[in-house]
Amino acid sequence: MLLVVLIALALGYTYPVRVYLTQQSDIARMEQAQAEQRRRIGELTEQAALWQDPEYIKIQARKRFFMVYPGEVPLVVLDDPEGAARDAGANPDAAKKPPADPWYDTLWSSIQAADKAVAQ
Template structure:
């Protein structure tokens, strides 16, 4: 007796191959529009974030502009920014010139730059400098 074997069914039929080809073509056809759509969505999100930042900036500037309507605020700003004073007041402007202060105190300015002194040593050296006779001969 001769054994017969059943034929193996073919894995891919003609219909399956055509269907796979159509699906690949559709996937490739939709790839570009989906990419454009996603890029547009990211652009929209970026622009909306920029608009929100602009709205916040406009709100902050509006609040600051409202402050300038107050005369007290204007006086405070004039005093701080332009060192203006009311009649009868004496302005006091503190200038920080470490080299000049060291030179006036008789200390080498380069030494004063390298090692800053504590405030009480600076105060004491200024008291001592004020106690010395005027060097300019006045």
């Protein structure tokens, strides 16, 4: 009889223990997300503080919008290999490979080749 009571108690406590463990894992996950949000808020606060500095704003305007002071000559480097080859007098199309045949053309030519082999 004592064994039956102990088994009944063990079965009765399994569900509350499972709920407790689930809640603890949820709490840990939420605390991790909250810490991540606090870190992100700190980064954004630092970035907002930078934008309060007029010198930082000038640097960003020069970098992002290519603004220059009067008398300066702006120089913008473009990454255009085809245009550079064309300007140098080379043929930019010489480096390009011809486009590969579509898969269905390859399939059809292999079917035709197999048919010719069978016909002979």
